[in-house]
Amino acid sequence: MALLNILHFPDPRLRQKALPIKKVDDDIRQLAHDMLETMYDAPGIGLAATQVNEQKRLIVIDVSEEKDSPLFLINPELLVTEGERDFEEGCLSVPEAYEMVTRADKIRVRALNLQGETFEMEADGILATCIQHEIDHLEGKLFVDYLSNLKRQRIKKRLEKHQKQKL
Amino acid sequence: MIILAKSKTLCARSAAALVIHRVTQGQSLNTAFVDINKRLDESQRSLFQQLSYGVIRWYPTLEFIGKQLLSKPLKTKDGDVFALLLMGIYQLRSLRIPDHAALSETVNACKLLNKQWASGLINACLRNYQRQQDALEKSVTEQLVSNFAHPAWLIEKYQSDWPDHWRQILEANNQQPPMMLRVNRREYSQTDYLALLATANIPAYAIENCPQGILLEQACDVFSLPGFVDGAVSVQDGAAQQVVDLLDLQSGLRILDACAAPGGKTCHILERFPTNQMTALDISDERLKQVDENLSRLHLSATCLAADACDTQNWWNGEQFDRILIDAPCSGSGVIRRHPDIKLLRKPEDIQQLAQQQQDLLDNLWPLLKPDGLLVYTTCSAFKQENELQIEAFLLRQPDAMEHVPAMAPARRAGFGYQLLPGDNDLDGFYYACLRHR
Numbered sequence: 225m226a227l228l229n230i231l232h233f234p235d236p237r238l239r240q241k242a243l244p245i246k247k248v249d250d251d252i253r254q255l256a257h258d259m260l261e262t263m264y265d266a267p268g269i270g271l272a273a274t275q276v277n278e279q280k281r282l283i284v285i286d287v288s289e290e291k292d293s294p295l296f297l298i299n300p301e302l303l304v305t306e307g308e309r310d311f312e313e314g315c316l317s318v319p320e321a322y323e324m325v326t327r328a329d330k331i332r333v334r335a336l337n338l339q340g341e342t343f344e345m346e347a348d349g350i351l352a353t354c355i356q357h358e359i360d361h362l363e364g365k366l367f368v369d370y371l372s373n374l375k376r377q378r379i380k381k382r383l384e385k386h387q388k389q390k391l
Numbered sequence: 392m393i394i395l396a397k398s399k400t401l402c403a404r405s406a407a408a409l410v411i412h413r414v415t416q417g418q419s420l421n422t423a424f425v426d427i428n429k430r431l432d433e434s435q436r437s438l439f440q441q442l443s444y445g446v447i448r449w450y451p452t453l454e455f456i457g458k459q460l461l462s463k464p465l466k467t468k469d470g471d472v473f474a475l476l477l478m479g480i481y482q483l484r485s486l487r488i489p490d491h492a493a494l495s496e497t498v499n500a501c502k503l504l505n506k507q508w509a510s511g512l513i514n515a516c517l518r519n520y521q522r523q524q525d526a527l528e529k530s531v532t533e534q535l536v537s538n539f540a541h542p543a544w545l546i547e548k549y550q551s552d553w554p555d556h557w558r559q560i561l562e563a564n565n566q567q568p569p570m571m572l573r574v575n576r577r578e579y580s581q582t583d584y585l586a587l588l589a590t591a592n593i594p595a596y597a598i599e600n601c602p603q604g605i606l607l608e609q610a611c612d613v614f615s616l617p618g619f620v621d622g623a624v625s626v627q628d629g630a631a632q633q634v635v636d637l638l639d640l641q642s643g644l645r646i647l648d649a650c651a652a653p654g655g656k657t658c659h660i661l662e663r664f665p666t667n668q669m670t671a672l673d674i675s676d677e678r679l680k681q682v683d684e685n686l687s688r689l690h691l692s693a694t695c696l697a698a699d700a701c702d703t704q705n706w707w708n709g710e711q712f713d714r715i716l717i718d719a720p721c722s723g724s725g726v727i728r729r730h731p732d733i734k735l736l737r738k739p740e741d742i743q744q745l746a747q748q749q750q751d752l753l754d755n756l757w758p759l760l761k762p763d764g765l766l767v768y769t770t771c772s773a774f775k776q777e778n779e780l781q782i783e784a785f786l787l788r789q790p791d792a793m794e795h796v797p798a799m800a801p802a803r804r805a806g807f808g809y810q811l812l813p814g815d816n817d818l819d820g821f822y823y824a825c826l827r828h829r
């Protein structure tokens with residue numbers, strides 16, 4: 225396994241649209257496991273390949289307290305969305321910013337698993353929020369896009385300052 | 392995605408558990424340490440450092456005990472919990488923290504790792520350790536790996552190279568390294584700087600046989616050293632400070648430092664003779680930046696090039712050098728006290744590969760030396776394959792090279808060159824060879 229580097233907002237690479245995965249092979253499985261370790265290490269509850277600079281439609285999620293229920297979604301599609309729910313979200317690519325975002329409360333998704341087989345699942349609550357947050361990443365979209373311009377600029381300024389300090 | 396509850400700030404113990412886990416997964420201790428240190432409150436940092444370095448230093452022993460306390464091994468993703476267990480054992484057996492505090496704080500750290508489920512397990516294992524301490528500690532002494540806290544292959548390698556010294560080496564590798572300084576002779580004499588340290592209340596001593604060397608009684612932050620930012624001193628072990636004398640320097644020489652980063656020896660050479668024409672090479676762009684930083688802090692200048700030294704076609708202008716220093720990449724088996732993660736990260740098959748790189752450096756750089764010029768080859772290894780056997784083989788391949796005997800021997804005489812072993816004079820383990828072009 226390996227820990228991967230997570231890109232930080234406002235890195236333009238976070239704005240790229242990820243490409244569908246044609247074949248689920250060992251490279252993809254390796255990437256998925258590295259992403260999972262990176263996510264656990266952070267620690268976070270979801271990570272999209274875009275965030276580790278891989279333009280592939282792959283996300284990993286684990287919302288369990290015990291961190292023993294990883295979920296891998298390859299080429300995920302939202303089939304149905306229902307209701308509304310507010311949740312204070314944060315993102316591994318936007319350190320130290322937590323903001324309320326409104327998303328669908330219940331969803332149905334279709335995706336491939338690590339064996340390349342198609343499956344469908346329903347989700348609600350935090351899992352539903354997380355899946356939508358990660359699918360957004362694959363579209364080049366970030367949770368800060370749901371905020372007011374002013375709030376987004378403030379976060380951007382702060383992170384740019386951070387990055388300069390690191391250099 | 393991340394949610395607030397999951398990103399609690401870390402305490403010294405949970406942070407050290409993350410570092411230890413990362414090292415077991417192949418990351419270098421220094422990288423992991425610097426990364427996690429940023430997420431910590433100032434007040435936690437000293438314990439964090441003590442725990443991260445201490446547990447890695449004693450890892451083979453702690454792992455041996457830890458495995459006996461668990462009824463079944465933990466999953467890979469719970470490596471942080473295993474790290475926490477080893478850290479608990481480490482505190483109980485080696486640190487002066489009261490047992491009950493060590494126990495409860497270690498158990499509490501599970502929460503910050505989001506592993507609440509493990510608090511019962513950690514608590515039970517540590518209490519078991521306390522109950523069975525005598526028997527467990529006895530079993531530790533019965534096997535070399537646990538008794539000396541080194542992986543078996545390293546022990547065997549030291550034993551076969553140094554049948555009379557391997558115990559000394561293993562024991563020295565487990566010591567906390569002292570912090571040593573090199574005084575910039577252009578700014579201060581050793582005595583003057585010692586006086587400055589005394590006024591700053593930093594206890595320190597002169598290092599024997601090391602005209603610019605100072606030993607600090609206790610490690611400290613470099614920025615608290617008088618004049619550090621202006622180039623008064625640099626951090627460098629006494630063993631490395633001996634290299635400059637072997638180069639038989641004078642002013643006006645063309646010098647190549649082929650493996651220069653982070654620039655310790657480059658700068659030392661220029662402190663002696665700033666007018667020398669110095670070319671400092673390193674294969675790593677990233678590390679070469681540190682050479683630049685050190686040169687500018689010390690107000691010195693050199694031509695810095697990022698290049699594979701072996702690829703002379705690419706970087707060399709055809710003008711030969713009077714002196715060449717090859718401070719070669721090596722196993723680090725002489726400096727494990729400074730880099731205890733070598734115990735976990737280095738693999739037996741690395742040695743052959745490193746020896747090949749060293750051979751390539753010697754073979755490719757030798758033609759760049761002027762007739763009557765001097766090439767100094769050094770490593771921080773204690774293995775003969777990288778040191779005296781490497782030089783012996785080189786002398787066989789290169790009939791126009793001969794060993795040069797320096798005015799003062801820097802260490803014990805080896806078959807070829809000189810070998811400082813870990814534990815000798817409380818310095819780093821180091822190898823030196825001087826070769827003259829006939």
Ligand SMILES: C[S@@+](CC[C@H](N)C(=O)[O-])C[C@H]1O[C@@H](n2cnc3c(N)ncnc32)[C@H](O)[C@@H]1O
Pocket residue numbers: 631649650651652653654655656657672673674675678698699700701718719720721748
């Ligand atoms: C032991 S360190 C040098 C320490 C340095 N001389 C000092 O005193 O601060 C070895 C260095 O060799 C560099 N290196 C490894 N292979 C190299 C090559 N083929 N050409 C140039 N540099 C190389 C590594 O990047 C590393 O920085």
Ligand SMILES: [Zn+2]
Pocket residue numbers: 314315316317357361392393
């Ligand atoms: Zn995100």
